[in-house]
Structure formats: C-alpha cells, structure tokens
Amino acid sequence: MxxxxxxxxxxxxxxxxxxxCPVCSSADPRNCRLRASILVQDEGVDLLVDTGPDLRQQMLHAGVQALSAVLYTHFHADHINGVDDLRAFNFAQMVVIPCYADGRTATELESRFRYCFQPPDITWAKPSLSMHRMASPQTFGGVEVTPIPVMHGHLPILGYRFNDAAYLTDLKTIPDSSLTLLQGLKILILDCLRYEEHSTHLNVEEALYWARRIGAERTILTHMTHDIDYATLAAELPESIIPAYDGMVVDL
Ligand SMILES: [Zn+2]
Ligand SMILES: [Zn+2]
Ligand SMILES: [Zn+2]
Structure with a gap:
C-alpha cells in the first residue's frame, strides 16, 4: 500500500x-502546499480522500488514471470544492464514481452539488457520483477502510484508517472510543495547523501530544498554514515525527 x-x-x-511573508516567499518547494488531500493506492485500488479546490492540479501531478472511490472527511470548502473535476474520471472510466461520507457530510454534498448525484447520462456532461453513508469498515481490494470519528471543534467529522495507516485531518480532539481504533499503527497522519492555538485544529504542541498518545511508529504532520516553515519545524520534531510535503509518498 x-x-x-x-x-x-x-x-x-x-x-x-x-x-x-518569509514562508510564502520561500524557495523551498516543501513550503508550497495545495489544499489537504491524500491518495491511497494498493494493487488496482485508488482511494482519494477529499476533493479540495486544487483537485485538477493534484490529479495531473500524481498521474492518477482511475479512482475506485472518494472518501470525504467533512464538508468544509477546502475539502469538497473541487468535486466538479471528478467528471474527468467519469469520462475515463465510464462509470459512476462511488463516494463515502458520514451522514451530515453526505447530506451537505447532496444538497450543495445536487447535479452530481442525479442519474447518469451517457454524455457525462456533469459529474456523476453515488453517495454512501459510511458508518462501519469497508474493504476495497486489499485495503480495509475504517471510519474514525474525531472532533473538529464542535463538528464531528471522520478520519480514516487504511490497514496500518490513519489519516486524521482537521481535528481538535479524539474521543476515547476512536483511540481504540488507532492501536498498532505504522503511520499516523495528523492535523498540525500552526504554532498558535486554534479553536478547531491541532497546533504543533497538541499534534505532538496526540502523536505520543497514539504511539504510531511514525507520525506525519499535514494541513499546515504559512505559519510553518518546513525546515524549521522538521528540525524541532522528535525523530519519529516529520512534516509532510506535497508529492511525498509513503510506502507501507
Ligand atoms: Zn504568508
Ligand atoms: Zn475543516
Ligand atoms: Zn481543512
């Protein structure tokens, strides 16, 4: 995977x-960050997490040929507003693309992007998606996907576990019931907005706290603002924790 x-x-x-600012003007490509998203690939399975406004550019950069499914974490604009570019995969694959989300996110997507969830027409003039409420683990080929409820401030949203890796973006706290779903991780990908505290996101200090508490072999920080200079943060972190950068690939 x-x-x-x-x-x-x-x-x-x-x-x-x-x-x-110095980070926005930086020549370090690791300080160039598109909106948060990952792709999980495993022998013919391609799972996309979220469809932010940079989706087209991200699919072209990564050379993605096909999608098995799209998993949504929540309905904030930076995680959903690129949904129209999924139409390219309708054209390429000639199928309706299945999407998974919790109930609230599914309802929001269906109402904001109603035209995407109508019966497909063969010209694929509009994106054609199907929505599935995800309340329990689902298997896609060799990848078991477990939804992990986390709190994004007062908003309950989903992180996802993929076999021995988990992706938890946009969160402030993790309920005990979800911590039990995060045992034995090789890779934990964790929200780390900035140094200063924030009401709905982890800052650096809180990210380190949850990283220690969950105890994955390796923790990778994401969803960072221009407050964070890559090299500076990387130098401050313990050995098992690293910041992510766009284009980074982790093999498991
Ligand atoms: Zn800046
Ligand atoms: Zn959010
Ligand atoms: Zn976000």
Whole structure:
C-alpha cells in the first residue's frame, strides 16, 4: 500500500494569495502546499480522500488514471470544492464514481452539488457520483477502510484508517472510543495547523501530544498554514515525527 500526499496545506494553501511573508516567499518547494488531500493506492485500488479546490492540479501531478472511490472527511470548502473535476474520471472510466461520507457530510454534498448525484447520462456532461453513508469498515481490494470519528471543534467529522495507516485531518480532539481504533499503527497522519492555538485544529504542541498518545511508529504532520516553515519545524520534531510535503509518498 502506498500513500501519496496530494496536498498538505490549510484552507488558504501556501503561499497565501497576496502574502509575502518569509514562508510564502520561500524557495523551498516543501513550503508550497495545495489544499489537504491524500491518495491511497494498493494493487488496482485508488482511494482519494477529499476533493479540495486544487483537485485538477493534484490529479495531473500524481498521474492518477482511475479512482475506485472518494472518501470525504467533512464538508468544509477546502475539502469538497473541487468535486466538479471528478467528471474527468467519469469520462475515463465510464462509470459512476462511488463516494463515502458520514451522514451530515453526505447530506451537505447532496444538497450543495445536487447535479452530481442525479442519474447518469451517457454524455457525462456533469459529474456523476453515488453517495454512501459510511458508518462501519469497508474493504476495497486489499485495503480495509475504517471510519474514525474525531472532533473538529464542535463538528464531528471522520478520519480514516487504511490497514496500518490513519489519516486524521482537521481535528481538535479524539474521543476515547476512536483511540481504540488507532492501536498498532505504522503511520499516523495528523492535523498540525500552526504554532498558535486554534479553536478547531491541532497546533504543533497538541499534534505532538496526540502523536505520543497514539504511539504510531511514525507520525506525519499535514494541513499546515504559512505559519510553518518546513525546515524549521522538521528540525524541532522528535525523530519519529516529520512534516509532510506535497508529492511525498509513503510506502507501507
Ligand atoms: Zn481543512
Ligand atoms: Zn504568508
Ligand atoms: Zn475543516
């Protein structure tokens, strides 16, 4: 199984439009962050997590040929607003693309993007998606996907476990019932917005706390703002914790 980091940025991306701070002006490509998303690949299975506004660019960069399914974490704009570009996969695969989400996110997607969830027409003039409520683990080929409920401030959203790896973006706390689903991880991918505290996201200090508590072999930080310079943060972290960068690939 392979995890491709398609985007490791927060809602604004890095660089931020009209910002000329040292990180936004940095020559280090690891400080260029598209909106947060990953692709999980395993022998003919291609699972996309979220469809942010940078989806087209991310699919082209990663050379994605087909999608088995799309898994949504939640309905915030930086995680859903690229949904129209899924139409390319309708054309390429000539099938309806299945999407999975919790009940609230599914309902939001169906109402905001109603035209995507109508019966398909053979011209694929609009994206053609099917929505499935995900409450229990699902298997896609050799990948077992377990939904992991986490709290994004007051909003319950989903992280996902893929065999021995988990992707938890946009969160402030993890309920005890979810911690039991995160035992024995090789890779934990974790929200890490910035240094300063935030009401709905983990900051660096909180990310380190949860990384220690969950105790994965390796923790990889994502969903970072322009507050975070890659090299500076990387130098401050313990050996088992690293920041992600766009295009990073992890083999499991
Ligand atoms: Zn987000
Ligand atoms: Zn900036
Ligand atoms: Zn969010």
């Amino acid at each position: 392979k995890i491709v980091f398609l985007g490791t940025g927060s809602s604004a991306g890095t660089p931020v439009i009209a910002c000329y």
